Amino acid sequence: xxxxxxxxxxxxxxxxxxxxxxxxxxxxxxxxxxxxxxxxxxxxxxxxxxxxxxxxxxxxxxxxxxxxxxxxxxxxxxxxxxxxxxxxxxxxxxxxxxxxxxxxxxxxxxxxxxxxxxxxxxxxxxxxxxxxxxxxxxxxxxxxxxxxxxxxxxxxxxxxxxxxxxxxxxxxxxxxxxxxxxxxxxxxxxxxxxxxxxxxxxxxxxxxxxxxxxxxxxxxxxxxxxxxxxxxxxxxxxxxxxxxxxxxxxxxxxxxxxxxxxxxxxxxxxxxxxxxxxxxxxxxxxxxxxxxxxxxxxxxxxxxxxxxxxxxxxxxxxxxxxxxxxxxxxxxxxxxxxxxxxxxxxxxxxxxxxxxxxxxxxxxxxxxxxxxxxxxxxxxxxxxxxxxxxxxxxxxxxxxxxxxxxxxxxxxxxxxxxxxxxxxxxxxxxxxxxxxxxxxxxxxxxxxxxxxxxxxxxxxx
Numbered sequence: 190x191x192x193x194x195x196x197x198x199x200x201x202x203x204x205x206x207x208x209x210x211x212x213x214x215x216x217x218x219x220x221x222x223x224x225x226x227x228x229x230x231x232x233x234x235x236x237x238x239x240x241x242x243x244x245x246x247x248x249x250x251x252x253x254x255x256x257x258x259x260x261x262x263x264x265x266x267x268x269x270x271x272x273x274x275x276x277x278x279x280x281x282x283x284x285x286x287x288x289x290x291x292x293x294x295x296x297x298x299x300x301x302x303x304x305x306x307x308x309x310x311x312x313x314x315x316x317x318x319x320x321x322x323x324x325x326x327x328x329x330x331x332x333x334x335x336x337x338x339x340x341x342x343x344x345x346x347x348x349x350x351x352x353x354x355x356x357x358x359x360x361x362x363x364x365x366x367x368x369x370x371x372x373x374x375x376x377x378x379x380x381x382x383x384x385x386x387x388x389x390x391x392x393x394x395x396x397x398x399x400x401x402x403x404x405x406x407x408x409x410x411x412x413x414x415x416x417x418x419x420x421x422x423x424x425x426x427x428x429x430x431x432x433x434x435x436x437x438x439x440x441x442x443x444x445x446x447x448x449x450x451x452x453x454x455x456x457x458x459x460x461x462x463x464x465x466x467x468x469x470x471x472x473x474x475x476x477x478x479x480x481x482x483x484x485x486x487x488x489x490x491x492x493x494x495x496x497x498x499x500x501x502x503x504x505x506x507x508x509x510x511x512x513x514x515x516x517x518x519x520x521x522x523x524x525x526x527x528x529x530x531x532x533x534x535x536x537x538x539x540x541x542x543x544x545x546x547x548x549x550x551x552x553x554x555x556x557x558x559x560x561x562x563x564x565x566x567x568x569x570x571x572x573x574x575x576x577x578x579x580x581x582x583x584x585x586x587x588x589x590x591x592x593x594x595x596x597x598x599x600x601x602x603x604x605x606x607x608x609x610x611x612x613x614x615x616x617x618x619x620x621x622x623x624x625x626x627x628x629x630x631x632x633x634x635x636x637x638x639x640x641x642x643x644x645x646x647x648x649x650x
Contacts, residue, residue, distance in 0.1 A: 194222070220241050377554060466546050
């Protein structure tokens with residue numbers, strides 16, 4: 190199994206859970222991936238993927254070269270490129286890399302794969318330079334797992350949105366060729382299957398759809414009472430702050446006990462308030478600044494009974510467009526709390542300490558964190574686009590959340606008000622969410638489907 194990147198974001202979570210679940214089924218998995226930093230860091234491969242057989246490319250020196258003003262792509266092990274175009278970061282967008290950069294990336298991966306030896310099959314997460322390194326290993330069958338971010342980039346190239354990047358056409362050709370070489374293509378949602386078919390000029394029905402899964406034991410219904418929830422928020426926001434502003438430094442956004450008292454309690458009655466939670470990175474399609482603006486309208490309408498909005502995540506120093514903290518500060522909106530980037534264990538606790546999950550992403554490729562929220566009995570607010578359409582309100586008679594029009598700030602604010610004002614409806618939709626996760630999205634079911642794909646692919650190769 191290959192993952193081009195160091196552990197960060199949803200793709201790494203998918204690789205970790207899927208590899209473990211496959212191992213439980215007797216599949217021998219070696220995970221080849223990137224790594225950054227020292228043991229103990231969340232970006233360090235063997236730390237993040239503890240318990241799995243891991244072989245990693247260490248990007249630490251490449252990142253250090255960037256810090257010294259040198260080109261991280263010319264290091265002996267160049268750091269991976271990125272699907273997102275962000276200034277001032279070592280992992281530059283794919284479309285900015287030259288042919289020579291591509292060859293260095295492939296060479297590093299060829300060396301890693303050769304050191305591991307030939308497997309029965311490659312499971313390649315994403316379309317990247319790694320696909321070319323796998324092809325160089327000589328005719329071993331490969332399943333290519335499309336996570337959606339590569340499709341977004343290829344769609345942007347097709348639409349001419351990467352016009353300032355002269356190497357975009359070359360990367361488009363490389364990744365299209367990699368898709369054509371795959372023995373099987375797997376998409377995470379019907380929407381991504383259709384987009385991939387359109388991009389690559391193939392029949393969508395030939396692409397398998399296998400959704401991501403959920404650890405239904407870790408992410409389970411175990412609601413905290415108000416006192417227990419307050420203790421958790423105090424730890425995450427006051428005692429161990431990791432929220433960050435445009436400096437990019439974890440802990441640069443901090444809170445006091447008075448801030449928590451004012452934000453998490455009704456200022457008229459002193460009663461604990463329901464809590465609204467966003468989880469994710471600060472990428473443009475996530476629409477976090479828009480969420481902050483919509484939340485300002487919620488506070489204007491609900492006044493002292495407005496719920497706090499906790500923004501959980503944002504990889505330190507990484508954002509596209511306006512920084513959400515800057516937006517909140519410029520609007521002067523109270524009640525927004527930035528918890529920073531934290532591990533999956535803390536997230537499972539946090540989801541049990543809130544009342545509604547909201548993420549107004551537009552064309553979210555899949556949306557695993559929505560399912561993790563649903564697994565803990567939370568109703569979710571999503572947009573009518575992308576992956577969430579395959580699991581949010583699929584039965585209109587038994588809704589498990591709310592769907593809003595993409596980029597409709599007013600509708601988003603009104604929906605938040607509706608959700609936060611009706612405890613009975615929140616609870617009933619949350620129960621239905623847990624039901625669909627247990628029935629269709631447990632990682633054990635996902636691993637079983639992938640094992641069947643592996644066996645069919647090997648037999649057909």
